[in-house]
Every structure is written in structure tokens, then in C-alpha cells.
Amino acid sequence: MNEQDDQSRFEAVYRRTHEQILGYAVRRCSSPEDAADVVAETYVIAWRRIAELPDGEAGRLWLYGVARRVLANHRRGERRRLTRHTELTDEIEHLYAATSHQNEHQSEHDGVDEAMSMLSDADRELLALALWEELDPGEIAQVLDCSRNAARIRLHRARKRFAKALEPAPARRRLMPSPRRALLGLAVAAALAGAVVVGPSLFGASEQVYASQAVTIDRVGDEYAFYFTEGDPDPAELKKAFHKVGLDNLTVTLIPVSPRQPGSVFGFEKSDPDAKATFTGDSCPERVDDCITAFSVTADIEGPAEVRLGRPAKPGEKYAYPADASWPGEALAGVNLQGRSAAEAAGVVREHHLKVSYALDWPLRNGDKGWRVEEDVPASRIDPGWQVATADTYNDGVIVLHVVPGPSATPPPGF
Incomplete structure (x- = not known):
């Protein structure tokens, strides 16, 4: 296929999928400019990899997967932003203006908002793919690059966790107000009740507070979530990251272990009796591309604390744990x-x-x-x-x- 044929095919794909990819970005970005960047970069990658772009419906799912990875890199701030097209930005601004009036009347849905805040980023993304993008488990599997059965099980568990989070609990404190998350929650609640979900809405994940080549930090309710993309990060860089979030007394040691067992090597020593830390590495690639291990820790931890965290050893590297x-x-x-x-x-x-x-x-x-x-x-x-x-x-x-x-x-x- 020559370049002219490639261009004609690309233009046809763009016309057929543009609105859907645009909606995907709008529902997951906090501003029209950010959404414009995600859409533009997604189609630039599609043009560069036009030979890999599948035909028909598979092409749309392939673009969702590209947009998902672009969005992850966008949030980390490591990808260079493409020049925004004025027409695209204007179109997205119109979409945001159309939904802003609706968002002013969401205060009565605090319970749904709170329930969504209790879910992980991975659960919220699964629910969004099923409800906003209207994908079935097989299509979700293609976007997430996993088996159909794995996608079906993950989606089932995400719905169960959301339903459980909706159950009333006394004196439960609201964590992260977000009209976008609340609207997704309303969509899920409606789906669980057998209702019909109509119309686009917005989406907000946990708040990213720091990103570098080695580590990304999110604020998730009362905790900080740490995602590591380097197995041997510079101690000075980690110290800077911890200082950024007020955890100057926290130290983290990444231990090389067998790639088959990183989650089984996790230790937490602290002087604060109320402090907690949890290994979250099993799902970290769904939040940050190239993530090798992750954990979360109490945000207001007091006194010195140390986390010892297993990470996959490099080829030929000796394990620190049998x-x-x-x-x-x-x-x-x-x-x-x-x-x-x-x-x-x-x-x-x-x-x-x-x-x-x-x-x-x-x-x-x-x-x-x-x-x-x-x-x-x-x-x-x-x-x-x-x-x-x-x-x-x-x-x-x-x-x-x-x-x-x-x-x-x-x-x-x-x-």
C-alpha cells in the first residue's frame, strides 16, 4: 500500500472514530486543552503506525488502547504535548460548556461520589469502558490487552465493589469531591438497577501530585499512592518526591526479587501506630505505563517510617530474597x-x-x-x-x- 492509500485509509478511520475517541478523552481529562492533546497524539500515533491499525471495529478498540496509554503518559507529564488545533479545542470547549450546567446540580449525589472515591483507578476505568464507551468484555479485553475472561471477572468485581461502596455506613467521611466521578457513579448505579444510561459525562481519577522518571505519586483520599518505574531510583530524587508530599521521614528500599514474587516481599516499619501501608503492585501498570511496583501509605504519617518493597530483578541480577x-x-x-x-x-x-x-x-x-x-x-x-x-x-x-x-x-x- 502506497502513501496515498495510507492517507485515504487514515482519513476514513478518523471520520469514523473521531467522535468516540473525543468523548473518551473528554470524560477523562480535567480541561479541554488536555483532552485536545490526548486526541491529537492518539491520531498521530495511529498515522505513524497505520500499517498496524486493524480494519473495522477492531480499529476502534485499537485506538481506545492507544488513547488509554497516551492519557497515562499525559498524566505523568513525560510525553511532549503536541500543538493543539484550534478547531478541536473549540469543539471540546463546547462539549464542556454543555455539561457544566448539569454539574452544578450534582450536590444531591454525594453518596455516589463518595462510593466512586472508594474505588481504584482500575475499577473506575473498567466501569467507564463498559458504560461510557459501551464495550462488552471481549472489547474491553482488547483495550486492556488481557483475556476476555480476565476482563469479565475484573468488570464483575468492579461492579460488586461499587455496589458495596454504595451501602450506607455511619459517619463515613467524604473524600474527594468530583462531579466527573459522581456522574460515572450515577451511570453505574443506574446500570446496576437496570436503568438506561443516556448522554456523555465527565470523569476524574485520583489527583496526581508528583511525577518524575522514577516515581509517580497520587493523592487518593487519606493516602498517597507511589508508582515506581525504575528499579534503582536515585535516592536524591526519591527524597525530593517525598518532600513534595510532606513525607520527609519516609524512606523506601526497593529489593530485587524474582519476577514471580514481587508482591510477597513487603515490609513496613514505623513509629506512628496509626500509619498503614499496602502493596498495590499487582495493578500498577493499569495506572502508570512501565510501572514495576507500587504501594500506598497513610498521608498524615508521623515520625520515621521505612518501606521495603520487592521489585522484579533485572536479567542476571542477584535476588535479595530467595x-x-x-x-x-x-x-x-x-x-x-x-x-x-x-x-x-x-x-x-x-x-x-x-x-x-x-x-x-x-x-x-x-x-x-x-x-x-x-x-x-x-x-x-x-x-x-x-x-x-x-x-x-x-x-x-x-x-x-x-x-x-x-x-x-x-x-x-x-x-
Whole structure:
């Protein structure tokens, strides 16, 4: 296909999808200028990637996906803004003017607004795609780049969480007033009640208060949400970010762990008894492109506090926390050594051209359940017939075999 054919195809796609992409941006941006930027950049990307643009209905879903990523980058402030077209800005300003009168009369819907404030950005986006864009789970899956079943389950859970948030609760404090969020909430409430939702509305997510190459910070109700896009950020940059939101006493350490287990490595030490922190890395790519890990913490935390947060190790980087060596992608992927003798397990490890080290898992005394681990045990103390409990890796070419001592073994002092 030559350039003239590409241009004709692009113009046809633009005419067919412009209003829908425009509505998508308007409902998610706080100003007509921002919406104009999102729409313009979306179609610039579509032109540059015209060969990848699907035909028909799939093309519209593809553009939604592009607009979603552009919007995420726009909020982070990392993408250069394109020159706004006067005609597009005027058109969007007209749309905002048409809805502003309606927004003045939304005060009676504070309960819906509050319920929406309790949802995550990911839940609100799912509800918006289903109700504003009128996409079914299969189409939502294409926009979010996930399976149809995953989209269906996420949407079902988002609706359930919204319905639960609508339930009356005594003395529940309103968090983030937003007419755009309230209008989406009204649409969802109407859908849950079986009503028909008519007309465009606006949309507001949590408030972004800081963005850099390494970290993005949102204010979400009574918490700050931190999204990291670099695994080894400059400490000075983090200090600047924390100072920006008044958390000068907060320190964060990102720990390289197996890409299969970042969520399982999370620690929070603090002097403020009311302070809370939560790992949120499982859904962070839905908020920030290239996000590798995330957490949220109480906004008004007092005194020193430290968060230790797992992040996916880079290829070849040693883990700071052990991982199961049999996990997919690890050194002994698919190889189960549990229950084998120490001698047999060591042979299997060496067949994979890996080194062996040992740890002894001593059962706790006095009838307590569990065990205490003795690390760096020399091979001379390992009976070849003792059984292996687990095999760990630190991604350094060494497999740590955790061996259960035999009943006649004598534990060292302290064990």
C-alpha cells in the first residue's frame, strides 16, 4: 500500500472514530486543552503506525488502547504535548460548556461520589469502558490487552465493589469531591438497577501530585499512592518526591526479587501506630505505563517510617530474597526436588551446571509447629539420605537445598 492509500485509509478511520475517541478523552481529562492533546497524539500515533491499525471495529478498540496509554503518559507529564488545533479545542470547549450546567446540580449525589472515591483507578476505568464507551468484555479485553475472561471477572468485581461502596455506613467521611466521578457513579448505579444510561459525562481519577522518571505519586483520599518505574531510583530524587508530599521521614528500599514474587516481599516499619501501608503492585501498570511496583501509605504519617518493597530483578541480577528454584523462568524450572534425598537432589542440581549449598530446617521444640533454618551448612554435615524440603535460588548460579535433619541428628546450640 502506497502513501496515498495510507492517507485515504487514515482519513476514513478518523471520520469514523473521531467522535468516540473525543468523548473518551473528554470524560477523562480535567480541561479541554488536555483532552485536545490526548486526541491529537492518539491520531498521530495511529498515522505513524497505520500499517498496524486493524480494519473495522477492531480499529476502534485499537485506538481506545492507544488513547488509554497516551492519557497515562499525559498524566505523568513525560510525553511532549503536541500543538493543539484550534478547531478541536473549540469543539471540546463546547462539549464542556454543555455539561457544566448539569454539574452544578450534582450536590444531591454525594453518596455516589463518595462510593466512586472508594474505588481504584482500575475499577473506575473498567466501569467507564463498559458504560461510557459501551464495550462488552471481549472489547474491553482488547483495550486492556488481557483475556476476555480476565476482563469479565475484573468488570464483575468492579461492579460488586461499587455496589458495596454504595451501602450506607455511619459517619463515613467524604473524600474527594468530583462531579466527573459522581456522574460515572450515577451511570453505574443506574446500570446496576437496570436503568438506561443516556448522554456523555465527565470523569476524574485520583489527583496526581508528583511525577518524575522514577516515581509517580497520587493523592487518593487519606493516602498517597507511589508508582515506581525504575528499579534503582536515585535516592536524591526519591527524597525530593517525598518532600513534595510532606513525607520527609519516609524512606523506601526497593529489593530485587524474582519476577514471580514481587508482591510477597513487603515490609513496613514505623513509629506512628496509626500509619498503614499496602502493596498495590499487582495493578500498577493499569495506572502508570512501565510501572514495576507500587504501594500506598497513610498521608498524615508521623515520625520515621521505612518501606521495603520487592521489585522484579533485572536479567542476571542477584535476588535479595530467595525464590523457589522450580518456578517458571528460574534455574530449575519444572524440576521438583521435594522429598528426594540430599544426594539425589545435589546430583540433579549439578546436572544443570549449578552449584549446591545447604541449609538445615530444624523442627521447633516443645511441640511448636514450624522450623528454624540453619544457613550455610557445610556438605560434611549433610547425611546423603536426609530428605530435601525445598530448593531456593538467588539467581546467582547456586541452588540452596533446604534439608530436614534425621531424627537422630543433634541440633547446634540455640536450635
